[in-house]
Amino acid sequence: MSDLNGKIVLGADQYGKAESRIVRIYRDSPRHEIKDVNVSTCLRGDFAAAYTDGDQSNVLPTDSQKQTAYAFAKQYGIPTIEEYGIRLAEHFVDEIEPVHLARIEIDEYLWERASADGAPHDHTWIRKGQEIRTATITVEGAGADRKVWVVGGLxxxxxxxxxxxxxxxxxxxxxxxxxxxxxxxxxxxxxxxxxxxxxxxxxxxxxxxxxxxxxxxxxxxxxxxxxxxxxxxxxxxxxxxxxxxxxxxxxxxxxxxxxxxxxxxxxxxxxxxxxxxxxxxxxxxxxxxxxxxxxxxxxxxxxxxxx
Structure with missing residues (x-):
């Protein structure tokens, strides 16, 4: 077996915040609504210096990614996990200069309204156990060069x-x-x-x-x-x-x-x-x-x- 002598370089890299659990309650009327999701964010871009030199100047902390996910759940709600994921991914690409690509992976846990006294209750739910709904949204580039991929799933x-x-x-x-x-x-x-x-x-x-x-x-x-x-x-x-x-x-x-x-x-x-x-x-x-x-x-x- 011969030895390899090529220059050692950084290959593909990415980083993000995995599995931020978010429960969003809508209290706009006496009958509340619920969205229960598990959100992972992942960014690619100009981050080589962080790996090779420990230079964090281009690195948005993973905690900031998590806080953005929670803030967006309040500011814009979670009408569907696909819409929420697209908005979140576009934010990272548009607003964080070193980011070239953002991917958002979401699991949604489904709930059904409980009954009390023979009627659906306004603010109590029972976890549905049939399946977990999923979505993966990838946004790359900005403006006319933007590409968006949406993968739904279960x-x-x-x-x-x-x-x-x-x-x-x-x-x-x-x-x-x-x-x-x-x-x-x-x-x-x-x-x-x-x-x-x-x-x-x-x-x-x-x-x-x-x-x-x-x-x-x-x-x-x-x-x-x-x-x-x-x-x-x-x-x-x-x-x-x-x-x-x-x-x-x-x-x-x-x-x-x-x-x-x-x-x-x-x-x-x-x-x-x-x-x-x-x-x-x-x-x-x-x-x-x-x-x-x-x-x-x-x-x-x-x-x-x-x-």
């Missing part, structure tokens, strides 16, 4: 079907012990992220419809494999929304194995299962259009950047 959407799934005809080698099946339970926890074309969208409406399309396809597709189901999910979303360029899906198998009850003289026709969460198959796919515009840095998220 995670932790747990779904299960008791039939309508099979797995057979797979490649077999010397270490294969899995038996083929034409009737199995299928369960997973869906992560989906979809990249918009432009920023002119009804964010809430698109989100609710995409979620419903994903669930419907999971339910109705006679699945020969989870891979097929993911493609059908993505295909349905792109067919319905011309404003979405691509969708990325990740789904771990949540294995349910028919438990052997024969030692007790009991038949078990796919009724009692043993659930195993590890190890699990991790199925991932990108479903895209062949004319999709370039993604630029849209997918280069803060977490997992070094992966």
């Amino acid at each position: 995670k932790d959407l747990i779904v299960l079907k008791s039939t309508g799934s099979e797995f057979a005809g797979f490649l077999v080698d010397d270490y294969t012990v899995l038996e083929p099946t034409n009737d199995r339970m299928m369960a997973t926890s869906i992560v989906a992220k979809w990249r918009f074309v432009g920023t002119d969208a009804d964010w809430d409406d698109v989100y609710s419809q995409v979620k419903q399309l994903l669930i419907e396809q999971f339910a109705v597709v006679q699945s020969r494999a989870l891979q097929q189901t993911l493609f059908r999910m993505g295909e349905a979303v792109l067919e319905h929304f011309g404003s979405i360029a691509e969708i990325r899906l990740s789904a771990p198998n949540r294995h349910h194995f028919v438990h052997n009850l024969a030692p007790f003289g009991l038949d078990n026709p796919n009724e009692v299962f043993n659930v195993s969460d590890r190890p699990y198959g991790l199925i991932q796919a990108v479903v895209t259009r062949d004319d999709a515009p370039p993604a630029g840095p849209a997918w280069e998220q803060q977490f997992g950047w070094l992966a």
Whole structure:
């Protein structure tokens, strides 16, 4: 093995404030409203001196980024996480001179209004547990050169079907012990992220419809494999929304194995299962259009950047 002798230089760099939890209550009327978000900010720009020389003169403190996120929640509210993220990212690019690119990653925790005495209560909620809504907004440049990428999404959407799934005809080698099946339970926890074309969208409406399309396809597709189901999910979303360029899906198998009850003289026709969460198959796919515009840095998220 030969040694490398090239000059050592700083490569790509970025920094930001991760996971600022913000709860915004709207008290404009007797019936209050709530937004509950987890906000991460990430900046790229002229920061090389901070790394090579410890020179902080171009560095906006991460605490300042956090305080901006809280202040904007008050000043402008959080009508949708996409709108809030765009405003926040544009602020960093426009107002902080060394910043060339800003990316805002947001998780939204959903709440539903509690009932009291048979009616919805004005200021009490119950946390909804179905999924976490997500958005990633990336803004680069200013003026006519500005580019904005918006990625909507969800995670932790747990779904299960008791039939309508099979797995057979797979490649077999010397270490294969899995038996083929034409009737199995299928369960997973869906992560989906979809990249918009432009920023002119009804964010809430698109989100609710995409979620419903994903669930419907999971339910109705006679699945020969989870891979097929993911493609059908993505295909349905792109067919319905011309404003979405691509969708990325990740789904771990949540294995349910028919438990052997024969030692007790009991038949078990796919009724009692043993659930195993590890190890699990991790199925991932990108479903895209062949004319999709370039993604630029849209997918280069803060977490997992070094992966």
